[in-house]
Amino acid sequence: GAVVSQHPSWVICKSGTSVKIECRxxxxxxxxxxxxxxxxxxSLMLMATSNEGSKATYExxxxxxxxxxxxxxxxxxxxxxxxxHPEDSxxxxxxxxxxxxxxxxxxxxxxxxxVL
Amino acid sequence: AQxxxxxxxxxxxxxxxxxxxxxxxxxxxxxxxxxxxxxxGQGLQLLLKYFSGDTLVxxxxxxxxxxxxxxxxxxxxxxxxxxxxxxxYFCAVAVAFGNEKLTFxxxxxxxxxx
Numbered sequence: 001g002a003v004v005s006q007h008p009s010w011v012i013c014k015s016g017t018s019v020k021i022e023c024r025x026x027x028x029x030x031x032x033x034x035x036x037x038x039x040x041x042x043s044l045m046l047m048a049t050s051n052e053g054s055k056a057t058y059e060x061x062x063x064x065x066x067x068x069x070x071x072x073x074x075x076x077x078x079x080x081x082x083x084x085h086p087e088d089s090x091x092x093x094x095x096x097x098x099x100x101x102x103x104x105x106x107x108x109x110x111x112x113x114x115v116l
Numbered sequence: 117a118q119x120x121x122x123x124x125x126x127x128x129x130x131x132x133x134x135x136x137x138x139x140x141x142x143x144x145x146x147x148x149x150x151x152x153x154x155x156x157g158q159g160l161q162l163l164l165k166y167f168s169g170d171t172l173v174x175x176x177x178x179x180x181x182x183x184x185x186x187x188x189x190x191x192x193x194x195x196x197x198x199x200x201x202x203x204x205y206f207c208a209v210a211v212a213f214g215n216e217k218l219t220f221x222x223x224x225x226x227x228x229x230x
Contacts, residue, residue: 004159034217043206043220044160093159105218107152107159 003027004096006108013084014116021079021111023094029074030096034105035067038091050077084115118143118211122221130229131199137192137224139181139207148210149190150218151181155203163205166190177201202228 003026013019023033032051036044048064050056050071058064066088068080077096081088091112095105119142129135141147148167152160164175171183181192190207207221 009157041223043222044218046217046219049217095160104162104165107161109157109159 002098002104002106004030004094004106004108006092006094006111008111009109010112010114012114012116015085016083018080018082019084019113021081021092021094021113023077023079023096023108025075025096025098025106028096028098028106030077030098031074032097033071033077034095034097035069035077035079036093036095038093038110040091044093047079081113084113086115089113089115118147118209118219120207120209120219120221122205122207122224124224125222126225126227128227128229129197132196135192135194135197135201135226137205137207137226139190139192139221140188141190141207141209142188143209143211145211146185149181149183150208150210151175151179151190151192152206152208152220153177153203154206154223160206163192197226197228199228199230202226 005024007022035047038044047062048056048058050069052071052074056069071077091110093110095107097105121140150165151163154160163179164173166173166183173181179194204223204225206223208218
């Protein structure tokens with residue numbers, strides 16, 4: 001149980017376009033989802049925290065107008081990278097935390113974004 | 117702010133040998149500590165966690181970790197590694213139960229040689 005999926009697993013786009021990444025909790029309801037960014041050979045950096053039905057909370061230094069997060073349901077959160085540029089190329093990982101009693105983040109497999 | 121240090125970027129061990137991955141944290145109070153493993157194409161998997169109680173924590177896949185408050189450490193150990201243990205290992209800290217925001221170390225890449 002506690003499976004989190006991400007779609008797509010990899011995406012290549014042109015500079016200036018927008019890309020949407022989906023994060024789904026497949027077998028549990030996720031009250032909170034987290035979005036991380038991981039650069040090659042580096043750690044995961046938390047970008048934002050989203051709670052179902054409310055606005056996401058962004059970490060300092062993360063542009064909320066560039067990285068739009070929507071958590072419309074208890075099983076789905078989306079990250080949209082708007083007007084993507086090559087410096088946005090990275091590995092994006094989501095995690096989900098369930099309702100009370102499941103005090104653990106479950107991670108998706110990640111999405112590799114390459115902006116040309 | 118809390119921080120996590122993993123001093124070893126890359127470790128190579130022989131299959132069957134013992135393993136210890138180091139993790140040091142910086143935080144004023146008792147943190148909540150985690151070890152995750154990341155394999156290519158797979159999401160981070162939780163190996164074990166420490167919230168309170170017994171400072172020696174048993175995890176999955178034969179891993180264990182020991183919380184040492186005096187050394188601000190939470191080192192991961194395994195008595196005998198298998199080739200399938202080759203992966204990237206991350207130590208992480210959360211500062212408030214319920215907040216659940218994780219701060220990760222930079223990771224240690226483990227290579228297993230036959």
